[in-house]
Amino acid sequence: MSVEQDRLRIEYRPGAPGARPRGPLARALGWVVGGALLGLALMFSLIAFFLVCTAGLIFAGYVMWKTRALRRRMREHPPGGNVIEGEVVRETDREPPR
Numbered sequence: 001m002s003v004e005q006d007r008l009r010i011e012y013r014p015g016a017p018g019a020r021p022r023g024p025l026a027r028a029l030g031w032v033v034g035g036a037l038l039g040l041a042l043m044f045s046l047i048a049f050f051l052v053c054t055a056g057l058i059f060a061g062y063v064m065w066k067t068r069a070l071r072r073r074m075r076e077h078p079p080g081g082n083v084i085e086g087e088v089v090r091e092t093d094r095e096p097p098r
Contacts, residue, residue: 022030
């Protein structure tokens with residue numbers, strides 16, 4: 001084996017510090033701490049979602065409130081005077097090409 005291969009190889013040595021197998025109590029504690037962290041992350045993400053939704057609703061309400069007079073004027077006096085809905089028939093002197 002070359003020096004490069006020896007340096008990149010990772011091995012488990014039972015006597016190495018920090019390489020001890022964990023007991024059942026340590027594993028249970030790890031599950032409890034992991035579950036608590038997951039619960040906290042879920043709680044904070046729900047709070048953040050609530051705050052973003054609330055800010056969006058407040059902004060939409062503000063825009064609606066500020067544009068209420070403009071929307072009322074647009075309903076009473078549409079742009080261009082009259083709004084005519086329907087179909088237009090155009091009559092010409094020439095016959096359409098066949």
